[in-house]
Amino acid sequence: MSLNALENLVDRLAALPGIGRKSAKRLAYYIINMPQADSDNLIYAISLAKKSIQKCKICGNYSEKEVCNICSSEMRDHSKLMIVQNPKDVDSFENSNCYDGLYFVLDEEHLDPLKGIGPEEMGFGRLKNRLVQDDGINEVILALNSNVESEQTGLLLKALVEESGKKVTKISQGIPAGGVLEYFDSATIRQAFENRREA
């Protein structure tokens, strides 16, 4: 493959997450072969998304307006605030239709002192202000990933929320829906056992 434009496109595509060199090549050939209108639409979709999507100034989730549809909705329960690590997690909860409260999206997913990501970079200050200013919130739900990095973040968040005098809860851990015991590691099994409740 000695075409610069093709190689350049493959490089750019391979830099996207989950796309290896082989898929990138396949995509590049597909794009070259696409009707011009389709590739123009793809380009337009990328530039439009970059231009029109910003972070909601209240919750930090992606939004096309200054304040997102969730934060500005009167249909939502403004007494609950769920803390998540990124906008994808908001999407997961919205799709599950189990939650009708508000969200708070952290600015960074994890504390990472080596990269200079401390509590302030993650948006803890912004969260503190929100909890102090918003009297309506009476429950803060921690909905973080279940891994070591998030565990640490969860402990700090718990302390921060408790300081504000609000109730803190966190989503439960255990065997996922459809899960078969033999495929899970001991940490999951242990958590599922320890968090057992009346059947």
Place this chain on the structure above:
Amino acid sequence: MSLNALENLVDRLAALPGIGRKSAKRLAYYIINMPQADSDNLIYAISLAKKSIQKCKICGNYSEKEVCNICSSEMRDHSKLMIVQNPKDVDSFENSNCYDGLYFVLDEEHLDPLKGIGPEEMGFGRLKNRLVQDDGINEVILALNSNVESEQTGLLLKALVEESGKKVTKISQGIPAGGVLEYFDSATIRQAFENRREA
């Protein structure tokens, strides 16, 4: 997910081959989060590839010039012509470093009468002209996929080349490198047996 620009981008990405709805969503979030310079580069790579890559007027492979680097190279063996189904196959042979002749890329991969793809749409006329005009070619190698649709195409190509009086060969079929017998279907096993040669 109620953002139009985001949903639009997810739709466009999910229309690409091998990218399901879930990966498309993940990619879209990644792109929104990308530094502006990176997404500009991605857009530029797509539009540059679309603009600067054309089909070589001799072999039909992708090229940045009217005649591709392979067709115009004096280092290649101009007495061999390999017929392949698409530009990706040229890439595969080039990467394998086993072939130094020329290529002929068919305009369509398969005959498909229902879609109106007959021999003419596949570029058989162009191939015939090439074989008639180019005295230097003395071996035509059929390097087609090993599936039913390509088989049919192979038979027609063989007849066409034989008519021109050139020698026709085709790439061999059998167990691929690293292949373990028990994982292959009977057709492959049968071909490997029938095409056996002295060890």
